[in-house]
Amino acid sequence: MRTEAPVRYDDDRQVWDVFRYDDTKRVLADTESFSSDVARADVFEFPDEDLFRPLQRSILRSDPPRHTWLRDVVDDQFQPGAIGALAPHVREIADELLDERLADGEMDVVEDLAYPLPVIVIAELLGVPADDRDRFKQWSDVLVADVSAAADPQTIIERQEETIRELRAYFEDLIKQRRAIPEDDLITHIATTDPDGHRLTDEDVLGYCILLLVAGNVTTTNLIGNAIRCFDERPELYDELAADRDVLAAAIEEVLRYRSPVQALSRVATTDVELRGETIESGDLVVTWLGSANRDESQFDDPDEFQPERRPNQHIAFGHGVHFCLGAPLARLEARISLGRLLDRAEGIQCVAEERPPVSSSFLHGVEQLPIR
Ligand code: HEM
Numbered sequence: 001m002r003t004e005a006p007v008r009y010d011d012d013r014q015v016w017d018v019f020r021y022d023d024t025k026r027v028l029a030d031t032e033s034f035s036s037d038v039a040r041a042d043v044f045e046f047p048d049e050d051l052f053r054p055l056q057r058s059i060l061r062s063d064p065p066r067h068t069w070l071r072d073v074v075d076d077q078f079q080p081g082a083i084g085a086l087a088p089h090v091r092e093i094a095d096e097l098l099d100e101r102l103a104d105g106e107m108d109v110v111e112d113l114a115y116p117l118p119v120i121v122i123a124e125l126l127g128v129p130a131d132d133r134d135r136f137k138q139w140s141d142v143l144v145a146d147v148s149a150a151a152d153p154q155t156i157i158e159r160q161e162e163t164i165r166e167l168r169a170y171f172e173d174l175i176k177q178r179r180a181i182p183e184d185d186l187i188t189h190i191a192t193t194d195p196d197g198h199r200l201t202d203e204d205v206l207g208y209c210i211l212l213l214v215a216g217n218v219t220t221t222n223l224i225g226n227a228i229r230c231f232d233e234r235p236e237l238y239d240e241l242a243a244d245r246d247v248l249a250a251a252i253e254e255v256l257r258y259r260s261p262v263q264a265l266s267r268v269a270t271t272d273v274e275l276r277g278e279t280i281e282s283g284d285l286v287v288t289w290l291g292s293a294n295r296d297e298s299q300f301d302d303p304d305e306f307q308p309e310r311r312p313n314q315h316i317a318f319g320h321g322v323h324f325c326l327g328a329p330l331a332r333l334e335a336r337i338s339l340g341r342l343l344d345r346a347e348g349i350q351c352v353a354e355e356r357p358p359v360s361s362s363f364l365h366g367v368e369q370l371p372i373r
Contacts, residue, residue, distance in 0.1 A: 021296035024288040028320040034267035041268040042283035054207035083329040114224035127185025222261035222366025242343035251308035257315035263291035
């Protein structure tokens with residue numbers, strides 16, 4: 001598609017697809033012509049606007065200046081310096097999870113490490129009980145399910161509505177409590193900070209909490225699982241990956257490029273825009289394919305090869321422009337520590353099953369299970 005139809009309109013889905021690296025960056029950088037508020041798209045029918053409003057008005061779906069205001073609330077907390085301070089604790093969590101499993105000689109990388117680790121970390125940061133993680137998983141799975149690709153979209157929409165109601169019930173009391181009695185956690189910080197002199201509404205805080213709990217976990221889980229899948233194809237690399245953390249860090253960047261956990265991002269055109277000779281009309285939905293951009297031959301040599309030593313590696317797996325992933329330093333830290341500890345402690349890793357159930361979303365790339373021994 002990158003060569004034959006780099007920008008094409010899909011009549012069935014009624015969306016523009018953008019496949020090339022440069023075009024993807026251009027769309028993502030131009031927040032005036034391409035809005036993140038996809039509910040504005042002519043093709044979109046949002047199920048229950050009131051119910052979904054916290055997500056619709058979240059940082060992910062806002063454009064500047066509201067986006068800038070929301071981002072300022074937590075930007076400092078997610079900078080590499082602040083995140084780096086979490087390293088010893090993340091390592092403890094990784095070791096505890098591995099202690100539980102490695103003794104058996106067999107584990108599932110996704111279920112036993114890649115899923116619980118990011119959930120425990122973000123739950124602790126937010127100030128919600130990590131023991132509720134099974135519920136978080138159920139909620140996340142439902143919210144990231146791809147309605148447009150589902151055999152029975154109505155059932156998924158109903159389950160998503162139910163999930164939002166449950167998340168509202170879960171967070172609403174917590175937000176009230178933290179406003180009344182502040183604690184040293186992210187919910188308190190988000191609920192009580194007043195960038196530009198006015199505080200976030202309860203709905204804004206709720207949107208933030210849901211996003212942090214859901215968006216960051218599924219994606220980091222997929223990154224860790226995808227890394228093991230890449231490494232499994234190159235077993236000769238294990239010793240070097242285990243011995244040198246810089247080599248591991250570079251390899252993780254290549255996993256992000258080669259098996260991008262987030263495959264696509266949506267935008268809506270706010271004006272008529274010309275892109276590679278095609279006219280995208282105001283109100284049209286545009287899907288930029290990060291997974292394809294990260295394999296663009298005009299940007300990367302031998303793009304379909306996994307080359308862990310690739311430098312420079314200017315992938316756009318964390319997006320581009322003002323919405324560049326807030327949690328990128330945290331995701332990188334979690335991946336480096338969990339994979340590093342797994343490589344340190346397991347002697348030679350081998351994936352057991354050939355058949356790996358993919359996550360049920362066409363926008364995400366990862367597997368539900370990944371048994372190793
Ligand atoms: C935004 C990917 C982990 C929180 C994004 C975007 C991408 C992305 C592509 C841009 C969305 C857009 O432009 O529409 C990833 C990947 C991850 C990851 C691949 C793991 C490997 C995390 C984590 C957190 C997080 C751990 C937080 C705990 C966010 C937030 C945004 C975001 C809040 C919205 C930022 C904004 O709109 O300014 N992420 N993410 N992500 N991510 Fe991540």
